[in-house]
Amino acid sequence: MEIGVLAPLRKNRDSFAPLLQYGVKAAQALSWDMELIRDLEYAETVKQQIADAGIRLAGFWGGYSGRIVWNSFGGPNTCGLVPRDLRERRVTELKYGADFAKAIGAPALITHCGFIPENPMDPLYPETLNAIYDVAKHCHALGIGFWFESGQETPLTLLRTIEDLALPNLGVNLDTANLILYGRGNPVDALWVLGKYVRNLHIKDGVFPTNGHELGKEVPVGKGRVDFEQIIKMLYGLEFTGELTIEREISGEQQIKDILNAKTYLEQLLQKYAPAAE
Numbered sequence: 001m002e003i004g005v006l007a008p009l010r011k012n013r014d015s016f017a018p019l020l021q022y023g024v025k026a027a028q029a030l031s032w033d034m035e036l037i038r039d040l041e042y043a044e045t046v047k048q049q050i051a052d053a054g055i056r057l058a059g060f061w062g063g064y065s066g067r068i069v070w071n072s073f074g075g076p077n078t079c080g081l082v083p084r085d086l087r088e089r090r091v092t093e094l095k096y097g098a099d100f101a102k103a104i105g106a107p108a109l110i111t112h113c114g115f116i117p118e119n120p121m122d123p124l125y126p127e128t129l130n131a132i133y134d135v136a137k138h139c140h141a142l143g144i145g146f147w148f149e150s151g152q153e154t155p156l157t158l159l160r161t162i163e164d165l166a167l168p169n170l171g172v173n174l175d176t177a178n179l180i181l182y183g184r185g186n187p188v189d190a191l192w193v194l195g196k197y198v199r200n201l202h203i204k205d206g207v208f209p210t211n212g213h214e215l216g217k218e219v220p221v222g223k224g225r226v227d228f229e230q231i232i233k234m235l236y237g238l239e240f241t242g243e244l245t246i247e248r249e250i251s252g253e254q255q256i257k258d259i260l261n262a263k264t265y266l267e268q269l270l271q272k273y274a275p276a277a278e
Contacts, residue, residue, distance in 0.1 A: 004024050021256070059173065063097075072215075109145070140167060177205050200243050
């Protein structure tokens, strides 16, 4: 396992050199800018920035356009590939994201597919699967993975989705806080259900929602409800070799401080629970 951080892309700055302050060698690139990810000339610039920083790319997190409400009340009608009025456009945008991921050397495209219906008899379920299949098959043709960012759907629904799609390049980017923030469960239980499909993790912490309309609150790693000790122990048991990508959704000096603290915390846990050498 290797610790990394998220690297939001900005066209007029080096997005990877600043990561060296964290002492990491892995990162996920991230962009919601549709104009940016269609610029394959910019993709070459990003690829060079990655090489210059000596960073190994753990994935590309690709967004899409349109209104999104980040909670369980407005989210089902606005997030991902579930909403009918946004679906076709977002399939196209995610295919551009896959092309960009391939161009910068990422092993996979990662995204939120939305609140995939728990009821497989819901007409939205097969419709959503068809849209995901379209994007994931495009990724497969490019030789890259398609990884679900977890949390808006329950772990069992995500497992069923992966099984029903039956494509060889599917995986999960397990966000340790999202299940808690959306009130969907917790990441330890999710590992029991999805463990063999987990390719990357977002290391993030949070607390559960306190009402039925708003998202729970993100907090610094180690200050919320995520049981990181159990997660690290389970990852070793699963022989997980992917990246632990720290995500802190604030900005400024406090973000830097929280990321550095999270890195130290993870290093201690990795050392504490590492299997004894034979």
